[in-house]
Amino acid sequence: MTGTPALEPWTTADSARLAACRAHVELRTGRPLTPPLDLAVTFRPAFGPDEVMMAAGRFELLNFQAVGDGSYRRGGGLFLGTGPVGLAITGVVAATTFAGNRSRKKKAQEDAVPRWVKVDGGQLVVSDRGFYLETPRGLHIWNYEDIHQVQMVGAGELLLAGRSASGPVRWILRSDWAELVFVLWVNRYQPNHPQLDRGAWLPPGWIEHVRAHGMAGPIESASGLLEQ
Numbered sequence: 237m238t239g240t241p242a243l244e245p246w247t248t249a250d251s252a253r254l255a256a257c258r259a260h261v262e263l264r265t266g267r268p269l270t271p272p273l274d275l276a277v278t279f280r281p282a283f284g285p286d287e288v289m290m291a292a293g294r295f296e297l298l299n300f301q302a303v304g305d306g307s308y309r310r311g312g313g314l315f316l317g318t319g320p321v322g323l324a325i326t327g328v329v330a331a332t333t334f335a336g337n338r339s340r341k342k343k344a345q346e347d348a349v350p351r352w353v354k355v356d357g358g359q360l361v362v363s364d365r366g367f368y369l370e371t372p373r374g375l376h377i378w379n380y381e382d383i384h385q386v387q388m389v390g391a392g393e394l395l396l397a398g399r400s401a402s403g404p405v406r407w408i409l410r411s412d413w414a415e416l417v418f419v420l421w422v423n424r425y426q427p428n429h430p431q432l433d434r435g436a437w438l439p440p441g442w443i444e445h446v447r448a449h450g451m452a453g454p455i456e457s458a459s460g461l462l463e464q
Contacts, residue, residue: 246449248293249392249412253442254451255291256415263423269364272416282377283365290420295360295369295411298352352408360411367417386421388431391439394418 255272262269271290281287358371369376383398394414397406409417418437422429431437 243448244445246451250442250446250449250451252291252293252412253391253415253438254446256413256419257438259290259416260419260423263419275361277361277368279368279370279375281363282368283363283379288364290362290364291413291416292359292361293412295357295409295413296354297356297369298408298410299355300350300352300406301355302350360409360413362413362416362420364420380421380424383421383425386418386426386429388415388418388437391442 252272258272259269261267269288269290271288273291275289275292277289277292281289356369356371356373358369361368361370366377366379366382369378378398382400383396385395385397387395389395389408392410392412392414394409394411394417395406396409396417397404399405411417415437418431422432429437435443
């Protein structure tokens with residue numbers, strides 16, 4: 237006899253995603269944005285006194301790069317023992333050195349292969365005009381106009397391409413509020429974004445997860461926008 241499957245717990249990421257759905261509906265229907273959080277920030281708004289601070293939370297920033305150039309330092313040195321015991325020890329040392337060098341070489345080769353690597357992290361503040369990245373190195377301000385492309389590549393993971401002060405960048409922004417950034421950008425600059433079709437910007441099965449928790453108010457009111 238099988239029982240009812242256990243309900244997956246409701247998380248802060250779910251609440252943030254639900255807030256993104258609400259913002260999407262408000263923007264598509266011409267209603268004022270409702271900030272999901274009551275925020276007080278320490279910095280001066282960069283985009284005017286009427287800028288609306290929407291949400292804040294932790295973030296990680298990933299860049300596609302190698303973490304090494306394939307080089308490594310070979311271990312070893314001359315060790316030569318005499319007699320049966322000395323020759324045996326020499327063989328053990330040689331085998332250990334060979335294994336160590338092989339491991340270092342493999343690690344160096346792996347490090348030379350580009351992949352998504354965390355390059356920064358801190359506090360993300362999302363507004364209706366852009367977002368702010370507060371890091372140990374300073375406050376980085378991004379206007380939505382400086383972002384040229386966005387795409388959700390996973391739950392809470394937004395691939396974005398744009399132009400920074402140091403040139404073009406292509407990053408993954410990982411945060412509970414990544415979907416909110418996606419919604420605010422696409423409604424301003426690309427309302428026909430392909431991921432808006434049938435709610436493809438949301439994780440598979442997430443709408444059912446929301447309904448199972450009885451939290452589907454914004455989802456039901458947006459059914460024509462999220463599931464069309």
